[in-house]
Amino acid sequence: NDLETALKDVHDLNEGLSGTVRLTAPTVAGRLFLDDLITGFAKEHPAMAIELIYDEAKVDLVTSGIDAAIRAETLLDPDTYAFPIGPTQQMTIVASPDYLAESPPLEEPADVAVHSGVCFAIAGADKLAPWVFAGTDGPYSVMPHPKIVTNNVTSILESAKAGLGLAYIFASSVESSLADGRLVQVLEGQTAALPRFSLNYLSKRNMPPRVKAFVDYAKRYNP
Template sequence: MADSDALGDMSLRELQARLPGLLVFQSVAQHLNFARAADDLRVTPTAVSKAIKQLEAQMGIRLFNRNTRSTSLTEAGQRLYSNLRPALKQVSYSLESAASDTEHPSGLLRINTSFVAYATLIEPHLADFLASHPDIRFELSLDSTLVDIVESGFDAGIRLGHALQRDMIAAPLGPPQAMVAVASPDYTAANGRPSHPRDLLAHRCIRQRFSSHTRFFEWTFHVDGKPVVIDVDGPMVVDEMRVATTAAVNGIGIAYVFRRFVDSHIATGALEVVLERYSQPRVSFHVYYPSTRQMPGKLRAFIDYIRAANRQSP
């Protein structure tokens, strides 16, 4: 077979013969590493290499360029991967959906979220969730950017409600989050405390930028019943809220963060909330997943568990 597009003309018998090799190919193409694919499939690297060689021989094309240092897809391999991945994903979802009502959900659950959402909503409850569902394997991707969860192969994402992708089913996850400005006692002792949001224009502020965008994260406050955005400036720009928090603790300047994310620092006195009366009205994180797919049992179990755990959290 001279071209990967000819897969659509296969007989059922031919497809049955090649399906095991196609599953191995999909894993190698995803990882671009034979050892990682072997670990993912729970077989030996030798078995993976043998399956790829057999598939290439059956199809009459070379799928990978590989040497001792790297593995990459050939043009034909890339075309096959692009066509195969959505088809296999749909098969996977169909099988998982059929078993979604079983008492023992299983499989690999891939979640994409920000560190803030993970630290406040998932991490405190993850050990108990995995202990309650021993057949679920959990894969987490922490990313401050908005990725296409379908294109990237994630089962679900967690983001603020206003940042959700289109054509997604979404549900609120955890209590509303308040944004606050915080500074260390050393900073306020040396520079004073702002009494109005506009006073921030004269302070050293730690700005945050989404790494895939040029715009800065807006500092929004509630003044006289209306939202007011302050265009702050300062000595430092970061793309992670945990870095902004650490910088504020170290006295570099004022940070604008989720209150729940810095509660422990406030409790110990490492940080103080400033301008609390002007804090922005609360926003909520949402868990979201593709609306065109039925929810697999592993995802249903995760959403139900994490939502219930966060409703019970103080």
């Protein structure tokens, strides 16, 4: 396999950019920015193919055959390279009107601790994404009692609409639901923005031309 890859890379150098770039990313990255980035890259390099698998699980870059992974900073592989990609994401907390009518009041982040929550599982149900708030001494986390745990943003949104608890979610994901009144924003202005995603890859040395082309394009991408 290594020999075939090396021969393909030599062919790429001699014939121009071609081949397949293999990527993995969490599902939410697609809607937020990655689908747009891939479209631009594909148009700029029409002889290249892209395999993009959306998967919440962390993939081993060494053994999987994946060229690069889009990940949160906390999931980067050791001894690899990474740089920020995509926009900073503002988070918000929402709930259905029915849930809020029957639940304790929410006046400050500490109040979240007595509520039910629809929580995002990072790498399994035993590791939940923290709910991060902006404090005078820096970001801090307050978690609700997990009522629903899932690794799918659409499921989080639907569970919140069904009145199953508070949801901590990308602000861009709930605009239409806030507009039609199915969800209500709470603790407005008190959540902290999340860091940008990172593009994680193995090595700067002996990088296949197809991967270098994608890395170079991603560094220039400005959503």
